[in-house]
Amino acid sequence: MGKVYLVGTGPGDPELLTVKGVRCIQEADVILYDRLVDPMLLQYAKQGAELVYCGKKPRHHSVAQETINQLLVRYAKEGKVVTRLKGGDPxxxxxxxxxxxxxxxxxxxxEIVPGITAGIAAPAYAGIPLTHRRYGSTIAFVAGHVCEENEEKLKWEHIANIDTIVVYMGIRRLAYIQQQLLRYGRSPHTPAAxxxxxxxxxxxxxxxTLENLIKTAQKERIQNPAIIVIGDVVRLHETISWFRPYCNPLYSQC
Incomplete structure (x- = not known):
């Protein structure tokens, strides 16, 4: 019987992979990797390792989740070391x-090998701390897109009162998210990024700002993958933003 490592590779920057994550790649006989995993990480794979792409886009999965599950079991039962690379944290x-x-x-x-999740790393690279003594000490991580049966489980009346709200996969449901937060008392002037x-x-x-979320997304052509941060901590972006990525001249803000 082999073994499976479920490895979080971080949100995009290949240097954010943990040392243990590198070892798991080096030891693997088979590597199953997602769309958001930087291909540079595959350079750590040993010669002869089998690479299996399991990329998923919204509404389009190259490999169904059930198939991925079955592959993990099958390869392990063949006696192989299997490393499953997943963007962010598993x-x-x-x-x-x-x-x-x-x-x-x-x-x-x-084994589970934790990774740095995008909800922490992306704001940090944007100069937005999720906590700050002046601006807030509570954080909520929220899935913007959830299964229909879980829709009612999101308690927006509680979420709206948390200092910093970090939304994953929320671009397609901006109107709903904005509506719920405003409905339960969040100020329309709350900074957002x-x-x-x-x-x-x-x-x-x-x-x-919260009230201008939709207008801004349309004007700036925001698309996935993107993290949304809502809260006063966003005010620090202009002061401590340190990361200088490639600037696309098609956009008005870089």
Missing amino acids: FIYGRGAEEAETLAKAQVAF FIFQGTTEQQRTVVS
């Missing part, structure tokens, strides 16, 4: 828990 909106459940049921040995392709050379940060 247990934060990465479906790593589902894969771990499958492996546990199949009695396959596995879109961080596109965080920690990569294509990173772009656009600052707005």
Whole structure:
């Protein structure tokens, strides 16, 4: 029986991969990797390692999740060391828990190797600290796109009162997110920021306010993958923004 490593590779910058993550790649006989995993990380793979692309785009999956689960079990039962590379952290909106459940049921040995999630790293690269003594000490990570059966489980009346709100996968549901936060009392003047392709050379940060979220997204042509940060901590972007990515002249803000 082999073993499976579920490895978080971070949000985009290949240098944010952990030392343990590098070792897992080096030891792997088979590597299954996602769309948001930087291809540079595959250079650590040993000669002869099998590389399996499992990329997923919104509404289009090159490999279904069930198939990925089955591949992990199959390769491990063939006695191979399997490294599953996932963008960000496996247990934060990465479906790593589902894969771990499958492996546990199949009695396959596995380890979880945490990664830096985009909700922390992208704001940091944009000069937006998620906590600050003057601006807030509470944080909420929210999935902007959830399964229909989980829609009612999002307690927006509580989320709206948290100092800093970080939204993953929220671009397609901006109107709904904005409506819920305003409905439950969040000030329309609350600073907000879109961080596109965080920690990569294509990173772009656009600052707005809660009431202007939709207008700004349309004007600046914001698209996925992007993190949305809502809260007073966004005010620090202009002061401590340090990362200077490639600036696309097509955009008005870089």
